Structure formats: structure tokens, C-alpha cells
Amino acid sequence: MVLSDNIKKVFASFAAETQRAMDRYTSFRVGGPADLLVLPQTVEQVIALVKTAQNTExxxxxxGGGTNILVSDKGIRGLVMVLTRLKQKIEPITPSINTNGDPQGRIYLTALAGEPLGHLCRYAADTGLAGLAWAAGIPGTIGGAVMMNAGAFGSDMSQIVRQIEVLDLTTLETAVLPANRLQFSYRKLSLENSVVLKVRLGLTRADANTVRDEFYRNLKIKQSTQPVSQASAGCFFTNPPGVKSAGYLIEQAGMKRARYNGAMVSDLxxxxxxxxxxxxxxxxxNLAAQVKKRVYEKFGINLKEEVNTIGD
Ligand SMILES: Cc1cc2nc3c(=O)[nH]c(=O)nc-3n(C[C@H](O)[C@H](O)[C@H](O)COP(=O)(O)OP(=O)(O)OC[C@H]3O[C@@H](n4cnc5c(N)ncnc54)[C@H](O)[C@@H]3O)c2cc1C
Structure with missing residues (x-):
């Protein structure tokens, strides 16, 4: 997309960069340029940027952290907002008895969307708050984790999100959505055309050593069973219902270690x-398409992508 000098000038006031390669902003380390890329630090900046994008069409x-996306080689047209700087101090709140119908002993943690999920997870482990240790080692932001309904070890975000604050990208209105208005499903929150700005989690007081032990146990399992030090976007496919796992099907289809140029199915x-x-x-x-084809040929199962492909 060719941007006029006027548009460039308007967005320069937000420190937006033009033609910024996206590989730096994704854990896959691939992706062509964004026409305009900006890293807002406050909710007010997010709102002003969306408004300006609307005015300039x-x-x-x-x-968020770019850990569950694959950006195309041609990059992304228009304005890309990376929310990793949208952070403030994590706020613990002890609700008065039965606020929102919650049991006693409940603590809320409130964070802006760009807060790393890992920070929240460690904060909970260090302060004796149970409910988030399953997320040990999951990269990315809390906003992305809510959108993806990130999960592990039989738990997921839907079990601890108490409310979110969102900005509608069309009306520019903000709204607070309580948990009972959120439609979570496997690795998905149904929320169209909106930005998650703020998240409130509900955790419970517990013995600090027990929580810390669970956190480190989960982290260790993750580090020994997943290629965490290599560039990836986590699990590429969702686990189909009724089967052991997508990884099992891929392995049984003989695709472990399969390669296509620089892409490879992990041997771990x-x-x-x-x-x-x-x-x-x-x-x-291309490699993902080969994996799908082989799994379909062997099992008649159509794997579905968990990773979101973005861009041209
Ligand atoms: C090594 C590794 C291990 C992983 N392990 C797990 C795991 O165990 N379990 C698991 O569930 N996932 C796992 N993942 C995938 C990924 O880390 C999670 O899905 C994570 O929660 C995504 O967060 P993010 O901020 O990186 O989101 P992104 O990848 O930036 O975005 C994901 C989607 O959410 C949207 N989005 C992001 N932030 C917002 C926002 N604030 N408002 C509106 N939309 C938004 C984006 O447009 C995109 O569609 C792993 C990834 C890696 C690389």
C-alpha cells in the first residue's frame, strides 16, 4: 500500500515506523514488512491510533507477543499495533466478600493487555496465588492469551478470566465484559473487531511453596517436551477431538523431522x-500443507491450524 506523505506525517507523531519487517515481532522470526508499525504504551494512545486509522481509512x-501468528512474506497492509509495551504495574485486589459471587480467598490480578503472561505467572508463583501455574513457560502477552484461550495441563484462560476491558474498532467505544459474557472455546475467544485492553484474573490464596513447586514442575515438563529455544509459534495445529493429539497423528504419519527449506517438523x-x-x-x-495431506491420507482427519496466518 502506498502511503501518502500526509498519512506518514500523521502517524509519525505516534512514533510509527514505515515498512518495518515483522520478523522481529514474531516468535517464528519470519514475516515481511508492515506498512506502518507502532508500539503504543497507553490505552489513550491505542484509542487515538485506532481513531486516526479510521480517519485515514x-x-x-x-x-501481542507474536507467539501464535505467522506473518506472510509480503507483510501486512495498513497499521500494525504491537501491544507489548502496553503495560503498567500488576494490580492485586482483594475483593470484599462475595463481590461478583466469588468465594472468599479470591484475589484479582489486573493487568494491561501487553503484560507478559510469564510475568503474571511468576508473580502468582512468588506471592502464593493458585490458578495460573499451568501457564508456566507459555510466551506472549495476557491479551493474546485471552484471545487464544491459551491453555496447558488441562487448564486454560477461560477458567481464570473474570472480566476484560475492550475497545470496539468500529465504534471506538470501550466496554467492560464480565466472564459470563465471554464465549471461550478450545484455543479461541469469540470476540470480533475489538482490542483487549485490560484483563482481570481471579486467583486464590494458597501455600506459596505448593504454588511455586507446581510452577517449576510445569516449566520443567514444558522445557523437556517442547523445542522452546527454537523459533516457532508453539503447536501449529489444534488437537482434533477424540484422538490422542495432533502431534501423535503427525508422528504416526511419518512427518516428524520432515523439512521444507528452512522449515522443519520438530524432532522433539x-x-x-x-x-x-x-x-x-x-x-x-508449504510444510504445514504437506503435514495436513499426510495426516489426512493416513487417518482421514483434517488438521486445523492453531497458528493464525496474518498478512497478504
Ligand atoms: C515455545 C512456545 C510454546 C507455546 N506453548 C503454548 C501452550 O502451552 N499453550 C498455548 O495455548 N499456547 C502456547 N503457545 C502459543 C502462544 O504462546 C499463545 O497462544 C499465546 O497466548 C499468544 O499470545 P501472544 O501475545 O503472543 O498473541 P499473538 O500471537 O500476538 O496473537 C494471537 C492472536 O490474538 C490476537 N491478539 C493478540 N493480542 C490481542 C489484543 N490485546 N486484543 C485483540 N486481539 C489480540 C492477534 O491478532 C492474533 O490473532 C506457545 C508458543 C510458543 C512459541
Whole structure:
């Protein structure tokens, strides 16, 4: 998209950069340029940016930690907002008895969308708050975790989110949505055309040593079963219902260690596609297509992507 000098000037006041390569902002380490990229630090800046994008008729793409996305080699048109700087101090709140119908002993943690999930997880482990230890080692932001309904060890975000604050990208209105208005499903929150600005989690007081032990146990399992030090976006496919796991199907279909240029099916966890060298998005997509084809041929199961492909 060719941006006029006027548009560039308007967004320069938000320190937006033009033609910024997206590989720096995704854990896959691939992706072509964003026409305009900006990292807002406050909710007010997010709102002003969305308004300006509307006035200049630019499409808006929201990204958190970029740990569950694959950006195309041609990049993203319009304005990309990366929310990793949208943070403030984590706020613990002890609700008065039965606020929101919650049991006693409940503590709320409130954070802006760009807060790393890992920070919240460690904060909970260090202060003896139970309910988040399952998330040990999951990268990305709390906003992204809510949108993806991130989960592990049989738990997920839907079990601890008490409310979120959102901005509607069309009306520019903000709203607080309590948990009972949120439609979570497996690795998904149904929320169209909105930015998650703020998240409130409900955790419970517990013995600090027990919580810390669970946190480190989970972290250790994750580090020994997943290629956490290689560039990837986590599990590439969702686990189909009724089968052991997508990784099991991929392995049984003989695709573990399969390669396409710089993309490779991890030899540690077959549901991870890793950027093994200088993979491009198209190499990853090509390998993913081969994996799907082989799994379908062997099991008649159509794997569905968990990773979101974004861009041209
Ligand atoms: C090594 C590794 C291990 C992983 N392990 C797990 C795991 O165990 N369990 C699991 O569930 N996932 C796992 N993941 C995937 C990923 O970390 C999670 O899905 C994470 O919660 C995504 O957060 P993010 O901020 O990176 O989101 P992004 O990747 O930036 O975005 C994901 C989606 O949410 C949207 N989005 C992000 N933030 C907002 C916002 N504030 N408002 C509106 N939309 C938004 C984006 O547009 C995109 O569609 C793993 C990934 C890696 C690389």
C-alpha cells in the first residue's frame, strides 16, 4: 500500500515506523514488512491510533507477543499495533466478600493487555496465588492469551478470566465484559473487531511453596517436551477431538523431522514447526500443507491450524 506523505506525517507523531519487517515481532522470526508499525504504551494512545486509522481509512492489525501468528512474506497492509509495551504495574485486589459471587480467598490480578503472561505467572508463583501455574513457560502477552484461550495441563484462560476491558474498532467505544459474557472455546475467544485492553484474573490464596513447586514442575515438563529455544509459534495445529493429539497423528504419519527449506517438523514435538534456518513464511505454510495431506491420507482427519496466518 502506498502511503501518502500526509498519512506518514500523521502517524509519525505516534512514533510509527514505515515498512518495518515483522520478523522481529514474531516468535517464528519470519514475516515481511508492515506498512506502518507502532508500539503504543497507553490505552489513550491505542484509542487515538485506532481513531486516526479510521480517519485515514487504514486497516488495523493487532498483535501481542507474536507467539501464535505467522506473518506472510509480503507483510501486512495498513497499521500494525504491537501491544507489548502496553503495560503498567500488576494490580492485586482483594475483593470484599462475595463481590461478583466469588468465594472468599479470591484475589484479582489486573493487568494491561501487553503484560507478559510469564510475568503474571511468576508473580502468582512468588506471592502464593493458585490458578495460573499451568501457564508456566507459555510466551506472549495476557491479551493474546485471552484471545487464544491459551491453555496447558488441562487448564486454560477461560477458567481464570473474570472480566476484560475492550475497545470496539468500529465504534471506538470501550466496554467492560464480565466472564459470563465471554464465549471461550478450545484455543479461541469469540470476540470480533475489538482490542483487549485490560484483563482481570481471579486467583486464590494458597501455600506459596505448593504454588511455586507446581510452577517449576510445569516449566520443567514444558522445557523437556517442547523445542522452546527454537523459533516457532508453539503447536501449529489444534488437537482434533477424540484422538490422542495432533502431534501423535503427525508422528504416526511419518512427518516428524520432515523439512521444507528452512522449515522443519520438530524432532522433539511433532506438532511444532520450527524455523530451522532462514525459513520464509511460504516454507512453513508449504510444510504445514504437506503435514495436513499426510495426516489426512493416513487417518482421514483434517488438521486445523492453531497458528493464525496474518498478512497478504
Ligand atoms: C515455545 C512456545 C510454546 C507455546 N506453548 C503454548 C501452550 O502451552 N499453550 C498455548 O495455548 N499456547 C502456547 N503457545 C502459543 C502462544 O504462546 C499463545 O497462544 C499465546 O497466548 C499468544 O499470545 P501472544 O501475545 O503472543 O498473541 P499473538 O500471537 O500476538 O496473537 C494471537 C492472536 O490474538 C490476537 N491478539 C493478540 N493480542 C490481542 C489484543 N490485546 N486484543 C485483540 N486481539 C489480540 C492477534 O491478532 C492474533 O490473532 C506457545 C508458543 C510458543 C512459541
Amino acid at each position: 487504514l486497516p488495523v492489525t493487532i498483535i 514435538h511433532a506438532n511444532f514447526i520450527v524455523n530451522h534456518g532462514n525459513a520464509r513464511a511460504r516454507d512453513i505454510l
